[in-house]
Amino acid sequence: MTSMIRHVTIDSADAHALATFWSKVLEQPLGEDDHPGDEEALIEGAGLLFVTVPEAKTAKNRVHLDLQPQDRGRDEEVERLLALGAALVDDRRNSDGTGWVVLADPEGNEFCVERSAAERAR
Numbered sequence: 705m706t707s708m709i710r711h712v713t714i715d716s717a718d719a720h721a722l723a724t725f726w727s728k729v730l731e732q733p734l735g736e737d738d739h740p741g742d743e744e745a746l747i748e749g750a751g752l753l754f755v756t757v758p759e760a761k762t763a764k765n766r767v768h769l770d771l772q773p774q775d776r777g778r779d780e781e782v783e784r785l786l787a788l789g790a791a792l793v794d795d796r797r798n799s800d801g802t803g804w805v806v807l808a809d810p811e812g813n814e815f816c817v818e819r820s821a822a823e824r825a826r
Contacts, residue, residue: 711746711753712769715761716811719745719754725810726752728788729771761812769815770804778805778819785817801826 716722720738723745727734730750738745743756773781778797782805786792793814794806805817 709751711751712767713753713755714813715757715759716754717756717760718811719743719756722809722811723747723752723754725789726750726754729785729790729809765814768813770818771815772818773820776820777823778817781820782807782817 714722720734720740720742723734723738727747730747730752732747732749735746735748745754746752771781776784785807789810790807791810791812792805793808797803797805801823802819804819806814807817808814
C-alpha cells in the first residue's frame with residue numbers, strides 16, 4: 705500500500721488567526737475543537753493544517769496554493785480575497801483575459817488565483 709497526503713501543513717505565527725483567514729477564503733469551517741490561542745488549527749475539508757511556530761517566514765514559499773474560483777470569475781475572486789485581508793504581490797493578468805494574480809495571506813504566504821473553469825472554456 706502506498707502513502708497518501710493527509711494534510712498540507714502551514715507554519716504560522718498564529719495558527720488560529722491564519723486558519724480563520726483561509727476558512728473564509730475557502731468558505732470551509734475550522735474544526736469544532738479549534739479556538740484562538742491553540743497551536744494547531746485544521747480545515748479538514750481542504751486538508752490544511754496550520755501550526756504555530758516561533759520562526760518568522762523569511763523567504764518565498766517553495767510550495768504554494770493555486771486557487772480556481774468555482775462560482776465567480778478570477779477578478780471578482782481577487783477583489784473578495786483582498787477585502788478579506790490578502791495583499792497583492794504580482795498581477796500576471798493579460799489583456800486577452802488569460803493569466804493569474806499572486807496574492808499573499810496575512811502572514812505573507814504567497815498563493816495564486818487562476819481563471820475559473822468557465823473563463824478557461826471561453
